[in-house]
Amino acid sequence: MSPRRRVAASTAVAALALGLVPGTASAQEAVAVSVKIADQPAVAVATTPRVWPGKLLEAHGVPVDGNDLVAVVRDGRKVSGGKKRVREGDVVKLTEVEKVRTSKRERVRRGTVEIATTKLKPGHRKVVREGRPGVRKVVKLKTLHNGEQVRSRVVKRKLVRDPKPRRVLVGRKPFSVPGTDGLNWGALANCESGGNPNAVNPAGYYGLYQFDVGTWRSVGGSGLPTSASAGEQTYRAKLLYKQRGRSPWPNCGRLL
Template sequence: MAFASYETQEAALVLSRPPVPAPTPVPVTVPAGGRAEARRAARRRKAGRGRGPEGLRRLLPQAMVVVVLAGGTSAFVANDKAVRLSVDGAPRSLHTFADDVRELLDDEGITVGDHDIVAPAPGAALASGDVIVVRYGRPVTLTLDGHRRRVWTTARTVDGALRQLGVRAEGAYLSVSRSMEITRKGLTLDVRTERTLTFMADGRERVIRTNAATVREALAEAGITLGAQDTTSVPPDSFPRDGQTITVMRITGTKEIREEPIPYTTERTRDPDLFAGIQVVERQGRQGVRRVTYALRTVNGVKQKPRRIAEEIVREPVTQKIRVGSKPLPSSVAGADGLDWNALAQCESGGRPGAVDSSGTYGGLYQFDPGTWRALGGKGVAQNAPAAEQTYRAKKLYVQRGASPWPHCGRRLYR
C-alpha cells in the first residue's frame, strides 16, 4: 500500500508540471583516456542528472521500501534475547524469543517438578542478559542419629547435601564418602553425629565425644569393660543420645532355694440327707510343697529383690472334700412351738449363734454341750450350726426333758 501511494503522488506531480523543453545538444569531447574513460564520464554525468528533483521523485518509493524492511528487522532484533541458562551446574548461552522463564524451559525441553528449584520463578519475564538457574531435586533416605526420614536436596554431592540440610558433619560417621555424587535417583545415607556422653562407672565420671552406634561401642571407646553379669542403666545395644548420662551397674549374684506351701482347694458336695446348713468334712485337705530357686544379686553393692528363676513341685496338695446338707429343717416340734425361744436364747448366749462359754464346753444359742448336741442328731458342735437348726434341736430337747437343761434361764420360755 505504501508503494502505490507514492506512485500515485509521483504521477500527479508529473501531470501538473509544464512540458520541459528538450536540452540543447552539448558537444562531447572524448578524453585522452580513450573510449573507456568516455564511458565513465558519461555515467558520471548521468548520475549527476539523477540527483535533481526528478531523480529524487524516482528514488522516493525505493527509500520507503528500505525503511519498512529496516523497521521489521529492528523488531526482529528487539525480540531476540541473549540469556544464560544453567541446568544442574552446566551453564550455556543461548538466544531465545521466549517471553518468560516457563516458555524458555518449554522451548528447551526442560521439565521441573515440585522438589526442583528454578530461579527466577517460572512466571518471571525474560530480558536479554538474564541468567536462569535450574537445580533438580534429589531424594535422600537419611538416617540421622537413629531417626530415619526421606528428604530432598538440590545438592549434587553428599557434602553439599549435608550443608544444605544443616547437618553438622564434623567428627560424624558417614556411610558414604562426602565427595560422593548424588544422582537424580537419590541415595541412602546414614549419619551419626559426634555426641557427648557421660559414663558413671566404679565411682568415677568419664566424659567422651563419640559417634558410636551403640552404648556398648561407646563403652569400649571410654575404656570401660562390662563383666559377665554387668549391664548399664540403658540397654547396651541402644543408640546413645547427646548429653546422655549412663550408669554402669556392677552385678554379683548367687542362688537360693526355698520350699513354699501350695494351698489346697476345697470341694463341696450337696448331701440331701443332711439338714441345710450342716457341713461335714469328708476328707481333710493338705497343703502341697513347691521348691523355688531365687536369684539373689547386688547392684553396685546394693542388695536387690530376689528374682524367681525356677521351681518344681515336691508334693501335690490334697483337695479337701466337704458334704453340705440340703435337707430342709423342720420348723415345728409338737409341744414346743408356743414357747418363747428367743427369750431363752437371749438369756443363754445373748442371742449369738456362735457363742461359746469360757470353759469351751457349751456353745450356740442355747449352750449345748457336744454330747447332747450329737444325741439330738446334730453334727460337729452346736455353735457351728445355723440358728434355725439350733432352735429346732432345742425344741426336741425340751420335749424330752422340759426346761431342766436350762436351770437358770428356762423360766423365760413361759413369758
C-alpha cells in the first residue's frame, strides 16, 4: 500500500468505531458488521441496515478509488448485486488496487550469418564482422492488491536498436559439375580476364569468364557475375560448358 493511502486507511480504521453511519437510524436499529481495510486489522462497527458498503466506507472517511475492490462476505461467501447491501454479521472488505507501469530494456540476440566460400579451406571459418545485439524496450502493467503483485502483463514492446548479426565465412569445396572438373579452368580464366574475378568489359561482359548478364542468369546466377565469388563464377562456367561446350568462349575455349 502506498504511504499516503496507508496513513489514510489507518486513520479511517480508527474512525470506524466512533459511531453510526450518518443518517436517521437509531442505535436500536443498527446492525453489527466487520470492516477490513486492505492489510489493516478488521474492526467491528455498527451501521445503518441495508446501507451500500461503499457508502459505509465513505461515511467514515475511508479513501476508495475507481480501481479498488469492495466485497461483502456473508456466511463465508461473497455476495453481489443488490445483496451487497449490508446486513447483520456481514464482513465488508476493501482491497486497495494499484496499477503500476514499469519499463526495462532487454537485449535482442545478434544471431550469426554463415556465408559459404571457396576462398577458405573446407571447414575453416573466419569472422568478418562481430555484429552487435539489439535493444528492445518492454513496458509492463502490474496490478497490486494491498501492495502485493497479483498480475503482470506486457502492454508494449518497441525495438530501439536493431541487432546486427555476426558474419562468418565458412570454407567449402568448389562446386562440382560432373564431366567438367578435369578441364583447365584456370587457363580459360587467364585468357578471358587475366584471372581477375572483378574484370569488367565495357561491352557488357563480367568476371573471370566474361559472362554477359543474360547468360549468367541462364545458369542460375543472380546480380552481376562480379558480385559472386571466384568459386561460384567457375561453377556457373562449368554449367554453361555442360550446356554449350566451348562455344561461349570462341577465342579462349581451346585452352580447356
